[in-house]
Amino acid sequence: MKFKVAPEKEALLKISTVFPPKYPVHSIPHAEIEFVEGDFGSYSTQIIKTDSWAIGWLRFSIKKEVILYPTTDNAMVALYCTLTGSIPCKLEGVGPLVLENKKYSFYYIPPLIHNEATFVPGEYEAVYISFGDDFLAECAEEDLIRLKDLYNRKVKEMQSGEVFPPFNITNRELENFDMIRYHKLSGTKMKLHLASRINDLLVNYFSILETGKDTAQDEKNTAVHTVARYIALHLGGNLTNPMLETVAGINVNTLEKEFKKVFLVPLQQYVEDARMEEAKRQLVQTHLPIADISRNVGYSDSNYFSTVFRKKYGMSPTHYRNTHK
Numbered sequence: 070m071k072f073k074v075a076p077e078k079e080a081l082l083k084i085s086t087v088f089p090p091k092y093p094v095h096s097i098p099h100a101e102i103e104f105v106e107g108d109f110g111s112y113s114t115q116i117i118k119t120d121s122w123a124i125g126w127l128r129f130s131i132k133k134e135v136i137l138y139p140t141t142d143n144a145m146v147a148l149y150c151t152l153t154g155s156i157p158c159k160l161e162g163v164g165p166l167v168l169e170n171k172k173y174s175f176y177y178i179p180p181l182i183h184n185e186a187t188f189v190p191g192e193y194e195a196v197y198i199s200f201g202d203d204f205l206a207e208c209a210e211e212d213l214i215r216l217k218d219l220y221n222r223k224v225k226e227m228q229s230g231e232v233f234p235p236f237n238i239t240n241r242e243l244e245n246f247d248m249i250r251y252h253k254l255s256g257t258k259m260k261l262h263l264a265s266r267i268n269d270l271l272v273n274y275f276s277i278l279e280t281g282k283d284t285a286q287d288e289k290n291t292a293v294h295t296v297a298r299y300i301a302l303h304l305g306g307n308l309t310n311p312m313l314e315t316v317a318g319i320n321v322n323t324l325e326k327e328f329k330k331v332f333l334v335p336l337q338q339y340v341e342d343a344r345m346e347e348a349k350r351q352l353v354q355t356h357l358p359i360a361d362i363s364r365n366v367g368y369s370d371s372n373y374f375s376t377v378f379r380k381k382y383g384m385s386p387t388h389y390r391n392t393h394k
Contacts, residue, residue: 070125070145070197072105072112073138073183082107097126097250099259109135109188119260121204122267124249129154129193138183144223145178146216147199148270150238152246154193159185162229168195173242173274174235177219179228196246198267208271215278236277239289240323245269289327292317296324297332300340304347304366308340345381348374352390359386 074082083106088094092111096102100115110132117124139158150173157167161182168186178184200208202224209217215233222231245266254262299316300308313336314321328336344366351362360371368374378386 070139070141070147070178070199071103071114072186073140074107074109075136075138078107078109088113092130095126095128097124098252099255100124100126107135109133110190112137117263119264121201121264123199124263124267125197125199126250127193127195127197129188131188131190131193134187134189137186137188139178139186140183141178141180144180144226145176145199146205146219146223147176147178147197148173148274149176149197150195150242150246152194152196152238154191156193156195157187160230160232162227163232166232169235171238172235173238173270175216175219175233175274177222177227177231179230180226182228182230184230196249198270215275233278236274240319241273242270289319289323290331292319292324293327293331296328296336297339300343304344305364306367308367310336341377341381344368345378348378348386349382349389349393352386353393362386 073079085104085106086102088096088102088104089106092104095113097115097117100117102113102115104113105111110130112127112129112131115126149168151168151170153170155167155170157165159165160176161179161184202220205216205220205223209220219231219233222229249263249266252259252262296313296317299313310321310325314324317324319327325336328339332339334342348362348366351357351365355362357365359375363369363371363374366374368377375386378389382389384392
């Protein structure tokens with residue numbers, strides 16, 4: 070895949086096969102590089118090719134709004150993944166669409182058609198994986214039947230594009246992209262490593278497409294409820310975000326986001342609420358000293374526990390106990 074500018078801007082472009090020294094280097098091992106600079110900013114493409122597939126890593130640093138024209142000399146079936154930024158586009162035969170931030174989908178892109186992509190000032194990053202005819206034919210004849218339409222369009226070089234439903238990029242996909250980008254391998258080992266990452270991306274995408282079930286989202290929901298159960302059973306223990314991240318098995322940013330979606334409050338607010346509810350129960354149902362209850366619900370400083378309790382309920386723990394016994 071290449072990107073073109075309007076004809077009147079072509080003479081102003083500077084094109085290089087290396088990153089200029091003044092630009093940050095985001096190089097992919099063993100990739101062919103094209104760096105393009107114009108009055109709008111710059112963009113780069115880095116491509117690794119085999120007979121079965123090609124991986125193209127795209128970066129855009131845009132200073133002023135510009136329309137670029139993605140084009141391909143040969144019909145292309147590609148898994149396109151937007152890692153940073155959202156890009157409004159027009160695809161021949163499909164019409165307006167948006168390459169949404171942190172989403173990925175399959176596309177059929179007709180040959181020699183100047184589709185449009187509109188960039189406003191900002192930084193963008195994307196990666197696409199395109200597939201050869203033999204690879205697509207094998208997939209289409211086996212389990213990935215949905216690929217057959219895209220494969221047939223590619224073989225016939227149809228002039229009408231096609232788009233499959235986009236899905237969210239999860240930590241699983243991001244880990245695969247990181248392993249694609251930051252590997253230190255070469256030769257056959259590199260090809261096997263990259264093929265494995267590509268296969269994992271395909272399996273996950275088509276599992277969601279064919280079943281309508283996002284297994285990655287299910288895993289996140291399971292992690293959230295695992296953490297909630299852990300909190301309930303360990304109110305007197307260490308319930309900091311790093312500890313709960315370990316319990317969840319997903320990174321803390323994802324955990325906090327998903328936890329709030331399920332329970333409608335931030336993670337540490339949920340911890341505090343759970344501790345206060347248990348403190349109320351022990352105040353009413355036991356004769357334990359306030360200091361013991363404080364430790365039981367995770368506060369080593371009973372004075373601080375009393376301050377938190379008073380702020381939440383408008384009275385001290387002792388007052389609460391006396392009025393609810």
